[in-house]
Amino acid sequence: MPSNENYNVAVKVNDLHKYFGELQVLKGISNEINKGEVVAIIGPSGSGKSTFLRCMNLLEVPTKGNIYVDGVDITQPKVDIMKIRQNIGMVFQHFHLFPHMTVLENVMYAPIKVKKLSKVEAKQQASALLARVGLESKAQVYPSRLSGGQKQRVAIARSLAMQPEIMLFDEPTSALDPEMVKEVLDVMKGLADSGMTMAIVTHEMGFAKEVADRILFLDEGKLAEDATPDDFFSNPQCDRAKQFLEKML
């Protein structure tokens, strides 16, 4: 049921819990991401960052709690999650391009099959997106021929092809060689500047500081800190965040 309590909220998370068997990964997280906001989710490994992100498009099903996307509670069984997911792009650490399709086909696939775009339209759109991520010359190549950075840029283009309103990034640069990190971050920065709502799980502190509007620091399944980048990096409140930053910087 769409609620009109706040048109500016893109995602609202309420008391989110997640268990994997006996293991409790998320221990009651509540937060809101506004439209157009860029939120960086950081924290030690095992703190539940990825799980938190993956709950937002129901790749992980929350054990308890609610998640509202555009006012719709996606944790309700009646919800058409496929429809919701069309609106939420996701970029993975390991790209997950479809290896049996060319770069162009990767980007065209979902718009044609899911949005029923004509091939001509889908191709136009895909070419434009590939140009946007600087890979129009690779359109006919299979993913195995691309570098990690190129793969990730194609993956971003593939997500954008569904014209999502929200983009989730799950450690998008963690599997890349250092010299390829920048090309991916540049694309993401361009996306942030264009007003896209973004939630980014990342270990790139410099990037988080520069691009994010807000930092969420997770620790042991709890939201330990929610602050602006300036506040967080210059004056972290909790001890865990202090320790974490000392190790990172």
Next chain:
Amino acid sequence: MNLDFGRIIPNIPFILQGILLTLQFTALSTIFGFLWGTVLSLFKISNITPLTWFSNVYTSIFRGTPLLVQLSLIYYATPQLTGYNISPLEAGVFTFSLNSGAYISETIRGGILAVDRGQGEAAKSLGVPYSMMMWDVILPQAVKNILPALANESINLLKDSTLVSVIGVTDILRRSQIVAAEKFIYFEPILVAALIYYVIVMGLTTGAYALERKLQRSS
């Protein structure tokens, strides 16, 4: 030992005529077996308990009983049970498809499970429904991985097709036996049959390799 192929040369065209039937039989069983096996494998990985249960019991029965027994049962029992007068060829294709489906379903299931989980997640995150995800994303990759096993299955089907000679289908083997009985020489006609099978299997093997290489290139 004195082999005398000269005596059966006039009969070789008669034996060769069995090739078409054998190939037809193999092709149909491979296709139907593959389709049925795909369905069974999807049952096996589904979350719907009755379907998983059905396909597991099914596989267990068809793997646990001899093919010849299954063939005889279907050929002789179908008219008795349903009144439908099943032809030997129909009974053969039907039995072999059912049997091959059981084996192939396990192979395909393994192939599907071997595809990176991330592939499904990427498709899901794009809003792609399950059926399309399976058909367009998962199965093509699974089939590519299991192509050698599928080629094997098809070769097995070709060789197992000789079993239909038991219910009177005039395939290559049956024809060579007819020649043998007619001329009272057994070694030569059966050797000819063996050679024909071997050549066809070599053809299949070469074809499968070519297909594998082609698929390897496109990724």
